[in-house]
Amino acid sequence: MADYSRKQEALDYHAKPKPGKLAISVTKPFTTYGELSLAYTPGVAEPVKAIRDNPEDAYLYTSKGNLVAVISNGTATLGLGNTGALASKPVMEGKAVLFKKFADVNVFDIELDTEDPKEFIETVVRIAPTFGGINLEDIAAPHCFEIEQTLIERLDIPVFHDDQHGTAIIVAAGLINALELQGKTLADARIVCMGAGAAGVASMKLLLEMGAQLENVFMCDSKGVIHSDRDDLSEQKAQFATKTDLRTVDDAMAQADVFVGLSGPDTVSKAQIKSMPAKPVVFALSNPNPEISPEDAKSVRDDLIMATGRSDYPNQVNNVLGFPYIFRGALDVRARRINMQMCVAAARAMGELARQAVPNSVLEAHDQKQMAFGPDYIIPSPFDPRLIDFIPPAVATAAIETGVARTEYPSHYPQPVVDATTD
Ligand SMILES: NC(=O)C1=CN([C@@H]2O[C@H](COP(=O)(O)OP(=O)(O)OC[C@H]3O[C@@H](n4cnc5c(N)ncnc54)[C@H](OP(=O)(O)O)[C@@H]3O)[C@@H](O)[C@H]2O)C=CC1
Ligand SMILES: CC(=O)C(=O)O
Ligand SMILES: [Mg+2]
Numbered sequence: 264m265a266d267y268s269r270k271q272e273a274l275d276y277h278a279k280p281k282p283g284k285l286a287i288s289v290t291k292p293f294t295t296y297g298e299l300s301l302a303y304t305p306g307v308a309e310p311v312k313a314i315r316d317n318p319e320d321a322y323l324y325t326s327k328g329n330l331v332a333v334i335s336n337g338t339a340t341l342g343l344g345n346t347g348a349l350a351s352k353p354v355m356e357g358k359a360v361l362f363k364k365f366a367d368v369n370v371f372d373i374e375l376d377t378e379d380p381k382e383f384i385e386t387v388v389r390i391a392p393t394f395g396g397i398n399l400e401d402i403a404a405p406h407c408f409e410i411e412q413t414l415i416e417r418l419d420i421p422v423f424h425d426d427q428h429g430t431a432i433i434v435a436a437g438l439i440n441a442l443e444l445q446g447k448t449l450a451d452a453r454i455v456c457m458g459a460g461a462a463g464v465a466s467m468k469l470l471l472e473m474g475a476q477l478e479n480v481f482m483c484d485s486k487g488v489i490h491s492d493r494d495d496l497s498e499q500k501a502q503f504a505t506k507t508d509l510r511t512v513d514d515a516m517a518q519a520d521v522f523v524g525l526s527g528p529d530t531v532s533k534a535q536i537k538s539m540p541a542k543p544v545v546f547a548l549s550n551p552n553p554e555i556s557p558e559d560a561k562s563v564r565d566d567l568i569m570a571t572g573r574s575d576y577p578n579q580v581n582n583v584l585g586f587p588y589i590f591r592g593a594l595d596v597r598a599r600r601i602n603m604q605m606c607v608a609a610a611r612a613m614g615e616l617a618r619q620a621v622p623n624s625v626l627e628a629h630d631q632k633q634m635a636f637g638p639d640y641i642i643p644s645p646f647d648p649r650l651i652d653f654i655p656p657a658v659a660t661a662a663i664e665t666g667v668a669r670t671e672y673p674s675h676y677p678q679p680v681v682d683a684t685t686d
Contacts, residue, residue, distance in 0.1 A: 264528065264552045279351060284356045285363075285372075290326075295657045322395075322597065326369060331396045331590055332356045334373045334553070336383060337428070339403035339461065339643050342527045342549035345664040348374040351401055358400060358586070365568045366587035366651060368594065370398075376496055387673025390417050395594050398586060399424040404460035405452040405497045421593045421601045427465030429582030429589065430548070432606050434466040434523060435473050436613035437642040438544060441568040444638055445542040447520055449474040452544075455519040457512065457554060458526030459484040464499045466523060473610065478505055481515040485526075488515050515539070524554030531555045537563040546580055548572040568638045574685065582641065585609060588650055595676070596668035605661040612657035612681045616650065624648060652677050 267273070292298050300306050310324035322328040337351030352374050360372035373390070377383055383406075387397060397420065399411055407424055414422040423429070442452055443464035454475060454663065456463045459482045467480050482489040488511065489496060491504045509515045516522065516535040524531060524547040531554040536545060545560050547553030550572040557569050557576050570578035589609050593601050621634040621644075628646035643650060656679040662668040 264556045266552065276643045284353075284360050307397045321392075323605075326599070327393065328395045329367075329594060330369045330371065330394050331362060331371050331398050331594075332373050332387075332390065332394045333362070333398045333400055334375060334387060335400040336375045336377055336402055338378060338401070338406070340401045341551060342626060344527075345403065355400060358398065361583050361645075362398075362587045362590065363434050364587075365434065365583075365645070366591040366655070368587060368590050378406070380409050380413075383410050384417075387414055391420065394420060395597075396421040396423070397589065398591050399426075401426060402461070404464065405499060407461045408464075408499055415600055419599050421590070421598055423586070423589065423593075423601045424461060424465075425586045426461040427583050428469070428601065428606050429467040429585040430462040430525065431469035432581055432585045432589070432610045432613065433580050433642065434546065434548070435469050435607075435610040436584075436617070437570055437578065438470065438521065438523070438546065440617055440641040441475070441546075441570070441638075442521070444636075444641065445520075445568060447542065447544075450476060451479070452520040453479045453481070453518050454521040454523060455481045455515045456523045456525065457482060457483050457510070457530055458524065458549075459489060459500045459503065460525065462525035462548070463523070464502075466525060467503060467521060467609065468601075469606060473607060477503070480505070481507070481509060481519065483512050483515060483526075487511050488516070499552075522546065522554075524548055526554060528552035533559050533563045533679070535562050536567070539564075539567075541566060544570075546570045548580055550581070559621055561581040568641060570641065574645075575640045576642050579645065580642060583645050584613060584650065585654070588654035589658050591651065592655035593662060594653060595670075596659045596662045597670050598659075598662040599667045599669065601658075602661075602665055602667060604665045605658045605667075608657040608661035608679075609654050612653040612679070613643060613650075616647065616653045616683050619649070622648070653680050658680055 281626045293302055333355045335351045337346045337348045340351045340354055341344040355372035359372050362368040363369045375383055375386055439449055440577050449520040456467050488509045489500050489503050491506045497502055517538040519539055521544045527549050545567050547555050553571045561567055570580040572581045618636045624645045625647050634640050656676045660679045
């Protein structure tokens with residue numbers, strides 16, 4: 264894709280009037296000497312003693328219950344590769360803005376200067392008491408898998424690698440809708456997933472959970488199709504090693520109903536898109552530059568449904584639609600973890616919302632006169648105010664039904680729109 268035309272505007276947005284996108288605000292009255300003595304010593308000793316005697320009181324007297332750590336080491340920052348921890352900070356601050364604006368979840372962004380998974384894990388374990396949840400971000404495979412799994416086992420708050428499960432949820436919601444519009448089903452669709460890292464592996468696992476068939480999934484990494492004769496596969500990649508004669512991406516694309524790109528910029532060609540069977544679905548989700556631009560993909564065929572991870576094209580399949588609301592639901596029932604059933608429930612709720620009439624506020628945000636379920640609208644807009652009423656209730660219900668919630672269904676929540684248990 265061409266260089267980003269708004270480069271200077273983007274730099275100015277981040278620099279002015281104050282550097283960065285976030286600040287911390289105080290939530291209690293704090294103007295008198297009396298308030299000082301409540302907020303700080305001596306008054307503050309009372310909640311300290313209460314929490315010492317009953318750790319659950321931290322949810323009553325501190326910001327823990329609505330505070331998430333967004334943590335990265337910058338080893339897979341967007342699709343930019345290993346940028347290092349510090350350079351990932353604008354993305355992590357951006358995630359914090361989205362958490363706050365879309366779901367009123369507070370965030371501390373934390374950039375960890377280590378590529379050693381053990382050091383990463385130990386650091387997160389030590390800071391975990393501060394938080395109600397941990398959102399891991401932009402940590403490259405294969406370390407991301409070990410880091411997430413170990414932290415889930417060691418902590419009793421939700422630990423969620425957004426690039427894995429956040430992405431997977433949006434891919435599933437968008438793909439089920441897109442396939443229906445193309446007259447196809449997840450159960451029958453042949454799917455090429457370009458990228459067998461954090462996002463690719465988790466997305467394909469969720470699709471399998473929701474009805475895709477393993478023999479129809481052709482996972483590709485930088486060496487081509489993952490198949491059972493390869494002897495260079497990590498444990499995560501090996502789960503997708505099927506017996507197939509397909510070896511190259513060219514071979515796989517010529518048979519694919521669906522292309523899901525979770526790899527890097529410009530990794531798929533016009534010729535490969537052209538070779539796909541009729542009515543394909545092309546999700547080129549690498550950020551900021553997709554595997555192929557919508558202009559290039561649409562120049563070689565007019566029967567595709569196309570999505571990218573970007574905000575400046577229709578059909579933004581991006582984890583922004585998920586993590587704020589998934590954590591909202593998980594925090595509100597004090598879930599110990601975010602499990603597969605909660606992810607499935609979130610995907611179903613999101614897919615359902617795309618089928619409903621679009622409110623005026625969304626039309627205005629997109630500067631459109633009309634938007635309706637169809638090839639250019641397979642997934643809700645991030646600015647849809649109904650996401651908060653669709654996804655957290657579905658996630659909270661699934662948490663309660665699977666026994667990971669520590670509180671009851673929140674009394675201020677609407678009833679879930681999609682039954683978390685339906686197929
Ligand atoms: N739209 C969205 O919401 C999201 C998009 N993404 C995008 O997905 C991409 C991957 O992110 P993530 O999974 O976290 O990164 P990882 O580093 O974990 O994985 C990257 C994967 O891409 C593969 N890859 C790289 N180049 C090629 C190529 N030329 N052909 C085939 N495969 C290739 C790598 O292959 P190998 O294993 O051989 O090294 C690896 O399997 C990024 O571009 C990111 O922006 C990620 C999360 C959310
Ligand atoms: C969107 C996102 O999380 C990524 O591209 O890494
Ligand atoms: Mg990411």
